[in-house]
Amino acid sequence: MKKLYGIGTGPGAADLLTLRAVNIIKDAKVIFAPNNKGKNMALDTVEEYIGDKRVILIDFPMGSVDTEDYINAANIIYKEIPEGEYGAFLTIGDSMIYSTFIYIMDLLKEKEIEIEVVPGIPSFVAAAAASQVPLTVKGDKFLLIDEFDNSLLDKADSFALLKTLREKESILDELEKNDFDYKYIKRVSLENEEILEDKSKIIQDRDYISLILGRKGEN
Ligand SMILES: C[S@@+](CC[C@H](N)C(=O)[O-])C[C@H]1O[C@@H](n2cnc3c(N)ncnc32)[C@H](O)[C@@H]1O
Incomplete structure (x- = not known):
């Protein structure tokens, strides 16, 4: 079975990451985050733990994200996590608060993939x-x-x-x-x-x- 962690990376400072978030990121096979012109704030927060890991920035058109975009994101995530491994989707703050991850999580629940959420400081x-x-x-x-x-x-x-x-x-x-x-x-x-x-x-x-x-x- 594949697994995806939704990880809240907190407000931005690396020392406000949780230990659990750090441990999970360190062992993840692939890291996902929304693409913000080639960058992502949550990714910057965890930079020192990424090393040479595979990072996939997923496009969400600014201001006009629709269901198709979330479906596309869920499909990419499902495809890119190898069987028996896990990936981590990064969000700023906490993943359960005004976050892209919520829509993706709901769509992935229809697929063969386990989901776990790691809280972050909102x-x-x-x-x-x-x-x-x-x-x-x-x-x-x-x-x-x-x-x-x-x-x-x-x-x-x-x-x-x-x-x-x-x-x-x-x-x-x-x-x-x-x-x-x-x-x-x-x-x-x-x-x-x-x-x-x-x-x-x-x-x-x-x-x-x-x-x-x-x-x-x-x-
Ligand atoms: C899409 S919401 C994400 C909220 C996030 N999931 C949370 O738990 O805080 C984006 C908004 O979060 C707020 N935000 C995130 N990080 C912040 C920070 N370091 N300082 C101030 N506001 C921040 C801003 O209001 C920003 O417009």
Whole structure:
């Protein structure tokens, strides 16, 4: 039987990888990751453990991924893992959070292949640590979103918003109107990590590897 591990590589720093992820990557026959113009952030994180291993970067057209692309990815993965061996599919953060791996995993369940998932430190958990913004205290309701939805704000005490590129200014306006404090955390754990609180600086920034943590104000 073939096997595929879905591996969360954490927010980017190599020392935030789990031991389990490292051990599995070291012995994998083939490594898969989404192709981001010939690069991949999760692959950079695990670079020192790759050696001369076979690495396959799988194409997912930016902004327009459809079912065919996932089927294609699942087929490549199934074909490239030798019988009796295992491969590892890398995702940033954790594989079960807004990740390509989830769709691939579902498609592979229809084939003769075992799947196992290794958790990674999610980006917003690392961002909470870096910025010392508590995600939850007793009794809090926490909201995780990759698209801002104003109507949810009155139900949450705190939130993490991933993928911040769209409509940042109006999002920050809404947060202020609803009495939420916020911090913008960019490239957490990486060399160029930045934590911004200044509204105009946050609006100007255009880095995809960023998120916003918000908490309802105390009064
Ligand atoms: C497709 S989602 C993947 C989420 C990931 N699976 C996780 O567990 O965090 C991509 C988004 O994750 C966030 N992200 C990932 N790594 C990050 C980092 N080092 N610093 C800030 N945000 C990060 C950004 O919001 C980015 O737009």
